[in-house]
Amino acid sequence: MATVLIVGASRGIGLEWVRQARAAGDRVVATARDEAGLQRLRDLGAVALKLDVMDTASASGLAWQIDGYAFDQVALVAGVYGSRISGLQTPTEAEFNTVMQTNVLGPMRVLPQLQDALAPGARLAIISSRMGSISLRSDSQGWLYRASKAAVNSVLKDASLMLQDKAICISVHPGWVRTEMGGEGADIDVQTSVAGMRAVMAGLSPADNGSFINYDGQRLTW
Template identity: 55%
Template sequence: MAVALIVGASRGIGFELARQYRADGWRVIATVRQLQHADALLELGCETIQLDVANVEQCAALGWRLDDERLDVAILCAGVYGPRTSGLETPTQAEFDTVMHANVLGAMRLLPLIGPLVVNGKGRLAVISSLMGSMGQRGSPSGWLYRASKAALNSVLVDSALTFGPQKAICVSLHPGWVRTDMGGDGADLAVEDSVAGIRTTLAGLRAADNGKFFNYDGSALSW
């Protein structure tokens, strides 16, 4: 049975990823920050693990818990937006730490642990980034802390791809589209079901030459 690890599956895109992989017959290991958010995932038949990606002990514990798993797909989905700025409003230290710890440091703790498990499965390792992190396609400074965090996440994904790609784990950064979730809001373009269906199709269609690249949910290539 194919195995997927979804980090940050309590709601939004992460929950829908868990739901669709389960519906497709996969074994799904889903992490949630708060265990009271595990019920709906357990009802779907997912295995759940408590993980706040900003908590160093919980990140290390995930590595122990997963031990020698062989993952076909691992997706780091947990993320926060932070302050909804329009210009160059300097974040507070606390705002900076919250966003950078969840979006970047969490990935830098988890990718070294999860990468070898994806190598075991010759699978696909993805981070859910954002087009807002692209520097080449940037037309606005809004949400500059979030943008900086996703640009940094893209950087650590490329380093992960250099590390695990030669061992046959295909590592990519994904933009899910502008999606109707708590983060994306009601006015967003895409239903979460459609974003996730596209992400799953894109991951399934990856080839070795795609390692270290940035893709839209619909499979089209994005520039950094």
């Protein structure tokens, strides 16, 4: 039985991750921003913690909420796409702040809170996106979201260096998933995505630390 932390689990990928981990018999701690989300987590048998990565005070209080835990697996799932900007449309300041603070500053707030709550050999994944890859990029659709995922890949790489004696840290692309964010026309269902990412995490070795990996195990370039 593993002890698992999922940050941003009120719906979509995060909620399905809770469901699959609980079905596997894992002890699960998961976060949500509001009472409705927290109740969905409790209904699945998870320990539900209130956390808003957009709020400094909320994020800084995570460490005491998880004091005493030793997590074998951590998944930072919380993220937003933002406005469906096409072409070279300048985002508003509010749009920029929402996407960057959620997708980049959020993990930068949460990661320091986890350092004393990682079990030896823990596996930690930030849910990124292939859209954040610079070398694989072929169009500019969603350039604000792309910028945020490129930035969080940088955050993960630094975390992998700082935590290398404690955890194996990766960025993982969940695929184009049929969720509220991905839409009905996406390639795969959320069950397939999460099952793949859980398998990737289970198979990690120290040589994978600091890598960018697809949900099916394929290595991705930055």
